[in-house]
Amino acid sequence: MKVAVTGGAGFIGSHLTDALTSEGHDVTVVDNLSRGKIEYVNKKAKFVKKDIRNELSTDLENFDAVFHLAADPDVRSSAIKPAVSYDINVAGTFSVLESCRKADAKRIIFTSTSTVYGNASVLPTPEDYPCTPISNYGASKLACEAYLSSYAHSYGMKSTSLRLANIYGERSNHGVMVDFYNKLKANPEELEILGDGKQDKSYLHVSDCVSAILTAWKKQNPVYDAFNVGSKDKMTVDNLAKSLCKELGKSPEFQYTNTKSGWVGDVPLMLLDIKKLEKLGWKPQVSMQDGLRRYLDWLKKSAK
């Protein structure tokens, strides 16, 4: 099939592109390289260096599916620069949808986020739990979900929102694990932990995230649907720091900023109910221990 991946030079998008090309699809990557790297783009894919806020309809003409991942994925900076995350995420997604409508694309798959739920009181949180985001990033993704639904119902393009938990793994340059890794590299004696260390969240290896995206693409029935994508267990930030230090053979003193949340917009407790996607045949395969080991191996090699 002829498919496009926006953000295909980034962390998740480049792994998705690898999987799609290995399945034999004809893949076009659209990325402005603001955060991604050209060397991550699969050599079998066609690369279009463009900003998603520009007209893409000729680039997406006659595509069977568009995987829309390009975004500003940073929760923290969305509090500091709200207009930037609005512009890239909301205006950018609207622009991609408009281009898809003009290009008559039939299928759109969008990476949303667990942060759309805000501080949910039900854990694991199912998809029908009310969405009350507490970060500008979460709000921007929820606005996109609304457009995904309205475009699906108005213009006959089947669409999907995938609410991702914390995704980690090779090629990721953001998130708590790389933050700890970099801090320990700079000073192995001390580790600053944002928050009180009791934040308790779900993490999923990128290979499981990619298989979730492919499952939803191939198996979803309704014209629009939303699915949670996460693991069945969660881990406190303290335990994550301990596991990471153990793997690296370091024993630093932990220093806490001692707030309940690590930063403005941080959701301290997060676990997604993943039964809906499991019913379509998807199941996470990589344990946290194996995934963390693979990621740390990659971080060590890529720092050389």
Ligand SMILES: NC(=O)c1ccc[n+]([C@@H]2O[C@H](COP(=O)([O-])OP(=O)(O)OC[C@H]3O[C@@H](n4cnc5c(N)ncnc54)[C@H](O)[C@@H]3O)[C@@H](O)[C@H]2O)c1
């Ligand atoms: N990594 C996670 O834990 C996580 C969790 C929930 C949701 N998500 C979502 O998954 C998607 C991928 O995230 P990621 O972690 O791979 O991020 P990433 O930053 O590695 O990838 C994003 C890609 O989008 C590109 N991009 C950014 N703005 C663009 C623009 N205006 N025009 C064209 N390209 C642009 C960047 O260059 C980059 O290659 C994002 O939509 C993100 O919001 C990620």
